[in-house]
């Protein structure tokens with residue numbers, strides 16, 4: 001799967017970067033990370049194939065949860081992680097993806 005440099009999530013532009021070194025606040029290595037402040041997804045540059053696709057979708061689901069206001073329902077962090085992981089794994093298990101880009105010119 002080719003990962004785009006950016007993607008729209010309900011009108012919110014999300015930047016996507018690749019990095020060989022992603023870690024959480026405790027220094028634990030991560031495969032991907034969603035930063036709601038900078039609206040950026042960072043993916044582990046070493047991931048390939050279904051691992052890359054599932055990590056990309058996992059982080060996109062975090063962005064969707066942020067964008068659609070689901071966070072305002074007091075969704076716990078653990079519950080958000082479970083939803084993000086299960087939906088992304090299910091997508092990766094069942095579909096092959098190609099990035100769809102609009103072909104019309106924007107002025």
Ligand SMILES: [Zn+2]
Nearest residue numbers: 058062081084
């Ligand atoms: Zn997550």
